Amino acid sequence: MxxxxxxxxxxxxxxxxxxxxxxxxxxxxRHANGYRDFEEDTVELVRQICGLLDAGIPVKIIKQILPCLSGTDEIYFPVPDPEMLAALEEQRDRMTRKAECVLKNRDAIADYLDRVRGTEPAGPRSA
DNA sequence: TTTCTTACA
DNA sequence: TGTAAGAA
Incomplete structure (x- = not known):
């Protein structure tokens, strides 16, 4: 495509x-006219990349774990390299902090919405 | 119409 | 990242 x-x-x-x-x-x-031609699978790949990027993972790291991305959302390293493991640990911690921040803000917004709307309807919240 | 590349904000 | 220009 x-x-x-x-x-x-x-x-x-x-x-x-x-x-x-x-x-x-x-x-x-590449097509004869120079247009790029992507495989169907690229759709999923792009989604994975987006998820990683949104999580704050730099392109540099993504490039390293790219070959470790299975068709789904699994990440595995047949041969763990210490440098990469350190980088991944740092990313894991950043993601944890980011997740906490997101949850906190979500609750704040949900709270505000509940008050503004008067009372009853509590919007859909996962947790 | 859509995409390509390169470059600027 | 958005947008612009000129070409295919």
């Missing part, structure tokens, strides 16, 4: 998709 379609399927702007490709996060074939 072309970049526009991939963008439509993933919600990621073409600008970023080209950026991902530049950094080797995703790959694409």
């Amino acid at each position: 072309r970049i526009g379609e991939l963008a439509a399927h993933t919600g990621v702007p073409t600008r970023m998709l080209r950026y991902y490709e530049q950094h080797g996060l995703i790959t694409a074939e």
Whole structure:
């Protein structure tokens, strides 16, 4: 599929998709006219990359764990390299802190909404 | 119309 | 990341 379609399927702007490709996060074939041709699988890959990026993981690290991403959301290292493990531990901690912050803000917003709406309806909250 | 590259804000 | 220009 072309970049526009991939963008439509993933919600990621073409600008970023080209950026991902530049950094080797995703790959694409080329049509005779120069247009990029992405595999169907790239849709899932882009979603995984987004998740990682949203979690605050730098492209540099993503490049390292990319070959360890299975078709789903598993991450495994056949041969753990100490440097990478250290980087991953740091990322894990950052994600933990970020998650706590997100939860905190979610509750604050949910609380505000409940009060503004008067009382009854408590919006859908997972936890 | 859509995409390409390069470059600036 | 968004947007612009010129070409295919």
